Amino acid sequence: MTETETSQQTPAQAVTGMVDHTxxxxxxxxxxxxxxxxxxxxxxxxxxxxxxxxxxxxDHLAEMEARLAGEEPQPDHWHASMVTTEADLAPFTQADLDEARSRLGRLARIWANRLDALTAEQLDHSPGEGWTFRELALHLKGSTYYADSVGDLS
Known part of the structure; x- marks a missing residue:
């Protein structure tokens, strides 16, 4: 995708595109x-x-929803990338791919529906502390890092 195409993406497209790539x-x-x-x-x-x-x-969906509700977002307690669990080492099967498609596909739709329901003002002048919701979507786009780290194993 060219820089122009990227800059013309909606926040929802940034998130759904990241999930599609993953x-x-x-x-x-x-x-x-x-x-x-x-x-x-x-x-x-x-x-x-x-x-x-x-x-x-x-994590960021919970943050966005809390901020929209006027609440303080709960801090996350993920171990994130620092920990590799026993489950992370298991073979990746067709059933795992099917589960990932369902899980990530549904999360992407929730994000897209929420972002598309916000006005430009809400996207760019979001309530509470932290990034605007437009910036959050662009930040999430960078989650391709995790999939790119494993790469294409064709």
Whole structure:
């Protein structure tokens, strides 16, 4: 995608595009041989990439909803990328891909529906402390990092 196309994306398209990219790569992870992907100071696997994308979507969705309700967002307590769990090391199967498609697809729709319901004013002058909701969507777009860390295993 060119820089112009990226700048013309709606916030909802930024989030759904990130999920689409993640799931396109995940479709190649059925070939994963158990080799850990060492990126920066972390280790990534297919399961960990899916977990991190889902956690990131949930974390910022909870933040946005709390701010819209006039509440203080609850801090997250994820272990994030620092921890690789036993479950992260499991083979990535067709059933795992199906689950990821359902989970991430539904989260992307929730985000898209919420973002599309906000006015430009709400997107750019969001209540509470932190990034605007437009900036949050663009931040989430960067969650492709997790999937890109595992890469295309075709």
């Amino acid at each position: 799931l396109e790569l995940a479709a190649t992870w059925l070939n994963w041989d158990g080799t850990l992907a060492h990126v920066d100071d972390r280790v990534y696997t297919p399961h960990k990439a899916i977990r991190r994308v889902a956690d990131h979507l949930i």
